[in-house]
Amino acid sequence: xxxxxxxxxxxxxxxxxxxxxxxxxxxxxxxxxxxxxxxxxxxxxxxxxxxxxxxxxxxxxxxxxxxxxxxxxxxxxxxxxxxxxxxxxxxxxxxxxxxxxxxxxxxxxxxxxxxxxxxxxxxxxxxxxxxxxxxxxxxxxxxxxxxxxxxxxxxxxxxxxxxxxxxxxxxxxxxxxxxxxxxxxxxxxxxxxxxxxxxxxxxxxxxxxxxxxxxxxxxxxxxxxxxxxxxxxxxxxxxxxxxxxxxxxxxxxxxxxxxxxxxxxxxxxxxxxxxxxxxxxxxxxxxxxxxxxxxxxxxxxxxxxxxxxxxxxxxxxxxxxxxxxxxxxxxxxxxxxxxxxxxxxxxxxxxxxxxxxxxxxxxxxxxxxxxxxxxxxxxxxxxxxxxxxxxxxxxxxxxxxxxxxxxxxxxxxxxxxxxxxxxxxxxxxxxxxx
Amino acid sequence: xxxxxxxxxxxxxxxxxxxxxxxxxxxxxxxxxxxxxxxxxxxxxxxxxxxxxxxxxxxxxxxxxxxxxxxxxxxxxxxxxxxxxxxxxxxxxxxxxxxxxxxxxxxxxxxxxxxxxxxxxxxxxxxxxxxxxxxxxxxxxxxxxxxxxxxxxxxxxxxxxxxxxxxxxxxxxxxxxxxxxxxxxxxxxxxxxxxxxxxxxxxxxxxxxxxxxxxxxxxxxxxxxxxxxxxxxxxxxxxxxxxxxxxxxxxxxxxxxxxxxxxxxxxxxxxxxxxxxxxxxxxxxxxxxxxxxxxxxxxxxxxxxxxxxxxxxxxxxxxxxxxxxxxxxxxxxxxxxxxxxxxxxxxxxxxxxxxxxxxxxxxxxxxxxxxxxxxxxxxxxxxxxxxxxxxxxxxxxxxxxxxxxxxxxxxxxxxxxxxxxxxxxxxxxxxxxxxxxxxxxxxx
Ligand SMILES: Cc1cc2nc3c(=O)[nH]c(=O)nc-3n(C[C@H](O)[C@H](O)[C@H](O)COP(=O)(O)OP(=O)(O)OC[C@H]3O[C@@H](n4cnc5c(N)ncnc54)[C@H](O)[C@@H]3O)c2cc1C
Ligand SMILES: Cc1cc2nc3c(=O)[nH]c(=O)nc-3n(C[C@H](O)[C@H](O)[C@H](O)COP(=O)(O)O)c2cc1C
Ligand code: SF4
Ligand code: SF4
Ligand code: SF4
Numbered sequence: 001x002x003x004x005x006x007x008x009x010x011x012x013x014x015x016x017x018x019x020x021x022x023x024x025x026x027x028x029x030x031x032x033x034x035x036x037x038x039x040x041x042x043x044x045x046x047x048x049x050x051x052x053x054x055x056x057x058x059x060x061x062x063x064x065x066x067x068x069x070x071x072x073x074x075x076x077x078x079x080x081x082x083x084x085x086x087x088x089x090x091x092x093x094x095x096x097x098x099x100x101x102x103x104x105x106x107x108x109x110x111x112x113x114x115x116x117x118x119x120x121x122x123x124x125x126x127x128x129x130x131x132x133x134x135x136x137x138x139x140x141x142x143x144x145x146x147x148x149x150x151x152x153x154x155x156x157x158x159x160x161x162x163x164x165x166x167x168x169x170x171x172x173x174x175x176x177x178x179x180x181x182x183x184x185x186x187x188x189x190x191x192x193x194x195x196x197x198x199x200x201x202x203x204x205x206x207x208x209x210x211x212x213x214x215x216x217x218x219x220x221x222x223x224x225x226x227x228x229x230x231x232x233x234x235x236x237x238x239x240x241x242x243x244x245x246x247x248x249x250x251x252x253x254x255x256x257x258x259x260x261x262x263x264x265x266x267x268x269x270x271x272x273x274x275x276x277x278x279x280x281x282x283x284x285x286x287x288x289x290x291x292x293x294x295x296x297x298x299x300x301x302x303x304x305x306x307x308x309x310x311x312x313x314x315x316x317x318x319x320x321x322x323x324x325x326x327x328x329x330x331x332x333x334x335x336x337x338x339x340x341x342x343x344x345x346x347x348x349x350x351x352x353x354x355x356x357x358x359x360x361x362x363x364x365x366x367x368x369x370x371x372x373x374x375x376x377x378x379x380x381x382x383x384x385x386x387x388x389x390x391x392x393x394x395x396x397x398x399x400x401x402x403x404x405x406x407x408x409x410x411x412x413x414x415x416x417x418x419x420x421x422x423x424x425x426x427x428x429x430x431x432x433x434x
Numbered sequence: 435x436x437x438x439x440x441x442x443x444x445x446x447x448x449x450x451x452x453x454x455x456x457x458x459x460x461x462x463x464x465x466x467x468x469x470x471x472x473x474x475x476x477x478x479x480x481x482x483x484x485x486x487x488x489x490x491x492x493x494x495x496x497x498x499x500x501x502x503x504x505x506x507x508x509x510x511x512x513x514x515x516x517x518x519x520x521x522x523x524x525x526x527x528x529x530x531x532x533x534x535x536x537x538x539x540x541x542x543x544x545x546x547x548x549x550x551x552x553x554x555x556x557x558x559x560x561x562x563x564x565x566x567x568x569x570x571x572x573x574x575x576x577x578x579x580x581x582x583x584x585x586x587x588x589x590x591x592x593x594x595x596x597x598x599x600x601x602x603x604x605x606x607x608x609x610x611x612x613x614x615x616x617x618x619x620x621x622x623x624x625x626x627x628x629x630x631x632x633x634x635x636x637x638x639x640x641x642x643x644x645x646x647x648x649x650x651x652x653x654x655x656x657x658x659x660x661x662x663x664x665x666x667x668x669x670x671x672x673x674x675x676x677x678x679x680x681x682x683x684x685x686x687x688x689x690x691x692x693x694x695x696x697x698x699x700x701x702x703x704x705x706x707x708x709x710x711x712x713x714x715x716x717x718x719x720x721x722x723x724x725x726x727x728x729x730x731x732x733x734x735x736x737x738x739x740x741x742x743x744x745x746x747x748x749x750x751x752x753x754x755x756x757x758x759x760x761x762x763x764x765x766x767x768x769x770x771x772x773x774x775x776x777x778x779x780x781x782x783x784x785x786x787x788x789x790x791x792x793x794x795x796x797x798x799x800x801x802x803x804x805x806x807x808x809x810x811x812x813x814x815x816x817x818x819x820x821x822x823x824x825x826x827x828x829x830x831x832x833x834x835x836x837x838x839x840x841x842x843x844x845x846x847x848x849x850x851x852x853x854x855x856x857x858x859x860x861x862x863x864x865x866x867x868x869x870x871x872x873x874x875x876x877x878x
Contacts, residue, residue, distance in 0.1 A: 067475070068474070068475030068503065070468075348539040348542060349539055349542070350481070351480050352481060371484070391478050392543070
């Protein structure tokens with residue numbers, strides 16, 4: 001059986017599945033039950049300064065979007081960091097870590113942007129025996145207005161500064177949690193790296209309004225007639241998180257910096273994809289908030305079966321394997337020619353491919369009287385839209401034209417050698433090869 | 435002491451009240467909003483959708499299902515009703531398994547069609563429940579059209595004519611409007627007085643007068659109508675019933691299935707309706723199934739439905755046959771009646787087995803007898819009382835185009851006219867299309 005143990009930024013855990021800092025990790029009761037269920041580690045719900053705890057709204061704090069059968073696709077929240085007293089949280093962290101020494105216990109922190117504040121809290125966290133800290137520079141709501149969370153996370157200089165303070169004031173590994181509410185995720189990642197971070201984790205939630213209540217004319221969730229933007233997470237954000245993880249993984253400036261992947265991870269496959277794109281482990285929030293702790297059993301079983309099948313003995317065996325295949329557009333091979341192919345046996349004749357291609361693409365699908373759909377090779381640009389709209393899996397596929405065959409659309413033979421935009425004749429700045 | 439299915443003879447009260455209610459409740463219960471959302475989500479919004487082509491009234495099925503998906507069942511209802519003003523009844527009674535749902539791409543692919551009929555009901559119920567009639571009568575044109583028969587074909591024609599502003603008078607021989615919607619369709623398909631409520635709702639458009647108890651050929655003639663109206667639409671259905679032509683057929687308790695069904699549909703209290711312990715239904719169509727199933731549901735102990743040809747030739751769909759079997763009806767194929775026995779009233783029916791050779795039915799000479807307190811004949815309805823002067827073709831009023839008879843100013847549609855299946859939805863389509871044609875003719 002595949003070995004799922006990981007050592008992430010020096011922190012060991014029996015499997016790569018951690019719970020992200022959020023309600024599932026807000027108290028001892030939850031975390032003990034999560035560990036019993038099999039979670040490899042947790043990032044404790046973000047702690048703030050000592051003193052009067054933050055207050056949450058007393059109306060709804062979550063909004064959501066669903067599929068037709070109420071499958072939860074995206075969740076949004078306006079919750080703040082923990083609203084329980086600091087000493088209670090620290091006492092509980094200590095008790096749990098003592099009883100589960102083999103699990104990863106990371107504590108998320110968010111205190112004001114002053115070195116003293118960090119100096120005050122770090123020794124107290126260290127005293128619990130926790131394995132590491134995660135700096136929450138991510139929350140897009142509530143705390144940012146107080147100069148914390150994403151207010152810090154959006155300014156690379158602050159990230160670097162706070163990271164450095166932490167590295168100077170604790171021996172614990174420092175993970176910097178990044179906000180996606182920024183134009184280019186590489187800048188905050190580089191800043192964390194410069195500050196000495198042991199790892200980054202991403203993504204935190206995305207600024208969002210999930211829906212508008214058209215009766216109240218107010219955003220959801222609505223509190224006494226008003227609403228505010230919240231943080232979006234869950235399956236819907238996974239593609240955004242994947243890209244951000246990949247951007248950091250392939251950035252020369254941050255090469256080798258461990259990444260803890262977060263954002264929409266719901267199944268073992270999601271986790272495997274993030275790890276293939278360069279993550280060292282996977283944090284989960286919305287999926288457990290939807291289905292409970294038990295899903296980790298599916299994740300562990302699925303991941304190890306897949307690894308066995310692929311011959312991967314350990315997580316490291318496939319971690320980052322997809323990174324070299326992420327490139328920039330201008331390096332894609334323009335001589336790679338494919339055509340859509342419809343498997344007539346699988347086709348159920350719904351005509352969606354036809355409507356999509358005819359109305360919005362390249363008029364490259366024909367429809368006969370008796371509803372047989374065929375691709376016109378002389379029109380097909382291989383955009384893949386038909387594949388995406390076809391309700392039958394694998395019914396339409398993109399088949400490569402072998403070098404030397406005629407592309408009926410261009411009237412040219414497919415060249416054997418690869419050529420990308422950098423050498424394309426239409427590119428004004430193409431390197432003149434001749 | 436109350437009766438039971440075992441009680442001999444023809445008696446009422448075979449089943450307790452609650453069982454009867456359960457037996458005659460909705461065959462397909464309505465979808466709630468969430469079920470409708472999930473069912474609607476299965477639709478692929480096909481291009482040039484096969485389901486739409488299969489619908490005799492050409493309802494834009496993908497569009498109305500999408501309107502349900504997006505939370506506007508009222509818009510969906512309008513999409514349905516624009517094509518088919520009896521969309522509510524059709525949602526309940528259409529044999530969808532041989533129409534839209536049979537060709538739904540998901541039926542073809544997975545054997546599980548989108549539940550078009552139930553979704554159609556969901557949408558139309560919303561509009562009916564709000565008692566909202568979404569169409570307005572057109573500005574009066576001064577033209578007056580006579581419609582004979584207040585069944586689906588007549589009602590659909592009248593409504594469409596009213597939309598164009600023509601004045602319509604519907605005359606019907608029966609005491610209540612609705613045609614077979616009111617007197618024929620199985621009770622568990624149209625529960626809670628829906629047929630009558632739908633007619634009331636349809637008439638809300640205005641400009642339509644219904645005169646019941648008025649029979650063509652008895653109370654007035656086609657010539658009278660043609661003289662006093664600008665156009666006439668005949669939608670008199672099939673009022674006659676085919677005979678068995680079997681010795682003993684005239685014995686007591688050998689009845690027309692449609693009469694038994696009409697009595698059942700009009701009964702205020704089903705427990706007061708007498709039914710035999712042993713029932714024999716002769717025929718293989720929808721009427722036979724309905725008579726057999728409903729007598730079983732009333733509490734008959736043994737119900738046999740006997741059809742003279744093989745299963746594959748039966749006009750009742752496989753779904754209907756399975757329904758009958760699931761309710762405990764014993765279906766016997768390949769047997770034809772040769773004699774009805776009994777002293778005054780029927781006691782037994784004698785059948786002979788048959789084989790079909792080169793499409794020809796032949797008795798094998800071997801016979802058997804079934805006990806019967808009541809026999810329901812359901813071997814087909816026929817045109818009865820068609821006015822003189824109309825061309826008859828295959829037992830129906832011959833029409834061409836959108837219901838044009840040979841006579842100027844006279845149209846016909848529904849079961850009484852040639853072309854199309856004898857279905858509610860076909861009647862609606864033909865009534866609607868005739869109205870369009872009449873309208874064009876009146877404007878010309
Ligand atoms: C028992 C039974 C069950 C059925 N079940 C289904 C089903 O589940 N689904 C389905 O789609 N179809 C079903 N059908 C068929 C469907 O009911 C008919 O196809 C449909 O009602 C035809 O409509 P119509 O308007 O042509 O005729 P009808 O509904 O028969 O209406 C004709 C009207 O004309 C009136 N009329 C007749 N003669 C005269 C006259 N001389 N003067 C004045 N008025 C007259 C009658 O009183 C009647 O109201 C069933 C039929 C029967 C008999
Ligand atoms: C209700 C809620 C509260 C959260 N609170 C915190 C928090 O206190 N600190 C933090 O770093 N992230 C917090 N998050 C963000 C999650 O840790 C995680 O980054 C995000 O939800 C994306 O992962 P997911 O798609 O698996 O949910 C919260 C998320 C939710 C839904
Ligand atoms: S790949 Fe694009 S262009 Fe080609 S057939 Fe499909 S939709 Fe049309
Ligand atoms: S979308 Fe797929 S299933 Fe539908 S017609 Fe096209 S190829 Fe066939
Ligand atoms: S055929 Fe089925 S899936 Fe396609 S539009 Fe009709 S109901 Fe929807």
